[in-house]
Amino acid sequence: MASGLEKQLHLLEQATTLEHLQQATLHLRDHFGLAHFIYHWVNSVGERFGAGTYSSDWVDRYLEKDYLRMDPVILGCITRFHPTNWKDLDWSSKAAKAFLREAIDYGVGNQGLTIPVRGPSGQFALLTCNQTCDDPAWEHFIANHQQDLILIAHQFNRKALEFDTGFEAQAPSLSPRELSAIALLAKGFSRAQAAQDLSISEHTLRVYVEGARHKLGAINTTHAVARALSNGLIVV
């Protein structure tokens, strides 16, 4: 088992294109003997991508009906951290039941496991595998392979972040005072309060904020704070 996992991780490590990720899902499906294997993610600017073994019929149907907005797997995993057995999701609504029936008709397994992964700039990804089998068999599969799947999800996401161009953009360097000023404003201080906190005049503080704004390419203070936060320059 271990050597097989190493091989799969190594293949992923070598991936340089989206097609490679696509091929990796095929290899992984076969490696684990599953019905389907899917990696789906949202990058830092909200664009969605997918790599997986679903039939194009099902993918088209899914997109056409905008199932993205009601899929219990997605809605459930957005609020979770841990790998989630589809059994533990909320399938109570009528729409969810119909969705599942239709999915199974298209070859999706009745059992599934989905692992959420989150990146540093709001990137959100789901690694899903599914199978047609009974509950005990599926729980047995999860017990045996969950850890491997976590590592695979991690590796997939690492690649997805590499492909997320625009994420690498260099953060401008702010002076210590500029950082302090922006950090205080991010905590909700008014300029006057922040100035008092730093024991300087409000005018001086304003100079720092303006400086930070220009360096960050921000058009107002709120924008500057948002950029400083997403660039990891400050911590709230």
Added chain:
Amino acid sequence: MASGLEKQLHLLEQATTLEHLQQATLHLRDHFGLAHFIYHWVNSVGERFGAGTYSSDWVDRYLEKDYLRMDPVILGCITRFHPTNWKDLDWSSKAAKAFLREAIDYGVGNQGLTIPVRGPSGQFALLTCNQTCDDPAWEHFIANHQQDLILIAHQFNRKALEFDTGFEAQAPSLSPRELSAIALLAKGFSRAQAAQDLSISEHTLRVYVEGARHKLGAINTTHAVARALSNGLIVV
């Protein structure tokens, strides 16, 4: 190796209190033969916690000097996804060099590896281990144990989320319009621009922003944007 890892993960699985997490760091330090092992996290309402093997002297010193705001490990890992060797962080600033010198004086290893983990509502955690050794030895350690450490980080974070009591309740849910409004302001739009973008009156937009402010417990718009960002409600 595998059985040792399983045992450590099992111990973590059994943890029901913060003290258990604290003890787990001791076990893990010994298990891996490290100088220190630390898990540090920020929950969904911005409270910070730590469990680790650092001396209380160093922890006190760290807090007293507010190193949280300049620690290159924290600032660096906020923008990363992958486990990060301390060697790859930015230690160029004078303050960072002094910080590292002081840390080593307090018994922190000169080599370190830190794994960032992110939860569904802006929870952010760092699993750190460090050691005193030369570069090749440390790279060898990383190559051998990085995967185990990823799984351990995952398990730690699972526990931290269990302890995050306010996670369900405090996770402020903004309405779609409120989210849009805050997201536009985070992009630097003025109220008037944001209102135009959403095709509503500026007055209406203000209602959303105020609503979001109150839900987020923020004292002004900038604060609200900062909170929405760090809670992962919006992305810039």
Added chain:
DNA sequence: TGCGGCCTCGCTATTTTTGGGGAGTAAAAA
């Protein structure tokens, strides 16, 4: 020694945001 970046302070004026009110409709949940 000069140049640039950083830190500090001041003024005036305009634009924007904020904090209170109140009020109606439509859709969704209880």
Added chain:
DNA sequence: TTTTTACTCCCCAAAAATAGCGAGGCCGCA
């Protein structure tokens, strides 16, 4: 069905932020 929630619009006065102008001292680097 009732109630709640979300969405939409409006007024007013005070507070805050923005934009432009100016000044001087300190430090490091070339």
